[in-house]
Amino acid sequence: MESYTFTTPTCRQKRCIYMGLDAPGAVQPLTMLFSNLLLATVAAAGIVHLPLRVRNVADAPEIAQHLAARGILHATQTMGQSFYETEIEVGTPPQNVTVIFDTGSPQVWLPGSNTTACETHKNCRSSFDVSKSSTWRYKSHGPDAGWGGEGNNGLDTFSFLGQTIEDFHIWVATSRPSFNIGVFGQSANDNPKVNFVQALADSGKISRAVYSLNAEKPIDPENRKTEGVVNNVYYGGFDRAKYQGALTTVHVDHHGGYAMPLGGLSIQGEKVPLTREHQIVLDTGGTSSSYTNGTIKTISQKFGGNGHFEDGAWSIACDAKPELTYEWGNTKIDVDMAPYIRKRARGDCYLGGLGLNHDDQQILLTGPPLISRALVIYDNTRDTITLAKAKYTDESDVVELTGDVPGAEIYQNTAIPSSTLAVKAASTQA
Template sequence: MLDYKYRMMFCISLSFFLLFTTTQKHFILIITMKISLCIALLATTATLLNAAPTEKSKTFPLTTNPNFKRNPKNAVAKARAKYYKHLVNVSADGDGEIPLTDVEGDLEYYGTVAVGTPPQNLKLDFDTGSSDLWFASTLCSSCSGSQTKFNPDKSSTYKKEGKSWGISYGDGSNAKGITGLDTVDLGGLTIKNQRIELAQSESAQFQQGATDGLLGLGFNSISTVSGTATPMDNLIKQGLISDPIFGVWFGKAKESGGGEYIFGGINKSKVSGDFTKVPVDSSQGWYSIKVDGGSAGKGGSLSGFSGIVDTGTTLLLFTDDVAKEAGDALGATDNGDGTYSIPCDNSEDLTLTIAGTDFVVPAADLIYAKQGSQCIAGFGSAGMDFAILGDVFLKNVYTVFAPSVPEVQFAKLA
């Protein structure tokens, strides 16, 4: 979940986050990338989107935030922190619809989730690159005054469990606390006895983010607390959705933003044509797929690679070799920090071929940020031996995650 999902200020040196020493099982660092100290707290507005969910599914719409300054270096740094150990050079019945808020011009997307009885509404970053559900709480002395803090004493369904949890991230941020069990409502789907992680402390980076916590949608093998059933696991186990999938659509800030998650179904009104089914390797706890290759610019070709489908990462981050191929084809220059400078008048698309189907990232989305007279590309490299298919790619497709198979499905947007 780097954001995505960039989201961590590159003012934090690469050498600093290379000190990260958690085990692979604690790889939920992806999510941090969206709530770092370097991301200023911005005002957001939620706009309900019309959707046509299928029977037995719930939708979470997304909305946009017009106040945004892009920082591509942060996005690369957060991705690297999230997948630190893979740096190349380092030794439904019912449906759940959740609208999303688009933060800082497609930097990240969050949805509102109700926890406890009566419900307490929390803004959570939904992340397929991690698997923990944690948030600020009234047990936390260091949490931000701008965050909504879950109060277990005000929930009649809360059960204290008391397992300790702690998360450390590559940018030096961290959080820790205890676990509990409570009711979690995802767009009208009520999960009972969901394990939740209540923060008792969090570092300054989290205090200035736009969210109250994270909701991981990766596989449970990378949950911080061993034996945890994720919210998606429990939606399936408790029979709350008849189809064990969730559909994701991300809007674009320049097109009024928004977005949605639908648990147990899809929004057919957002889909054009057939879905392409892609097998997933879940052995690392992520939705890892094979990309056949692709093209960019006028005649440039991209080699095949493995990549993680990650809603929690902002940019499209290639391996070093493929990033160079894309850069050469588009006349972009490697800035040496994971980002690429691209001509501000770029009019060339980039295409990825997945399971035999071409999916296009249009020229406009390949210009992620303008810094003075320089334009920064929506693609880059995190220096790892796999790619991360973040929001720059995902906002140009409709994506269905099917963890029980496992597979993902992509379709072109209507």
């Protein structure tokens, strides 16, 4: 492993640093975001804290197109859904680059300033110009192995609001016109020159490669009122005042990925029939949540739509207040499905803006609508995700994670009992 330099401008004698982050936009003064009491609490532990803000893709359809290229995303992209956005610095002198804060990938991917999208069409949200960086070192050229298209692999100075890593691995697009915004990946990679979370851990800033997310309010698709909701990211710890009910730890399916078993779904306390076991991905970089046809049909049946399917959508009563509950053992997280209700021209309503999948689809993607309703702890070192139902409160109790998550139950993945399986039939509606 190459040697690397990691510099921090404050808290030099402690394993901590507070960084105020506003996305999109500029860095805010610390006093605008948090009280001195909270700052003191964070400074006392091995924790790095970053408040993010949610952005609506209705402002940027090219970003939705870019996110739709993810190999894991099988859902149809619909304008008006949300993602998390932040800003990094790359190169010497530093260039500010806007990126998506992405739990679905492990490293930094950036659009190059000289690509067709950026230079000719002028539709890049942000880009990086390698020719203007004196510290850029070209390594190789080739496909990006995940986003489609070609680019240059290289090393450069990387900074995230005070945390600076020299010779950090950066992939910069040289083609592919739809590559219009960068990606700041958070999922596991053991190389600290590739992965920011691992760099924090290897440098001793945090105890291990672990971080948590909690939102101050729920985030709903196509609801402009939820744009700008603060989402707190704690590297190395979590805020235990921000959850209620059971806290459950679930093992992911492999190191470097966040796909984990879905314990079950329920509506008004009744189990949703499933035809197979599903995996779920809690992905901040995804702009659409995906569901099986059977799940949405069940919502339609229970909320005035009588299971009627027309023009690619399931009907529902216009005044319905449906909730879908995700379950892992004793942890139950409710997601409001009312924002998906749309009105047809003739006056009745349907569920739209959803990613519909065949009932036998194994992997289902979820984004901010579920993540914002939970406290989520991503543990890259232990290959686990710990989650609980969110509690929205002004109280805060930030703690460092050095061992097991305090109070968490271990989820035991067992096969779906045959009594809960629906009769599987060929579906032509996805």
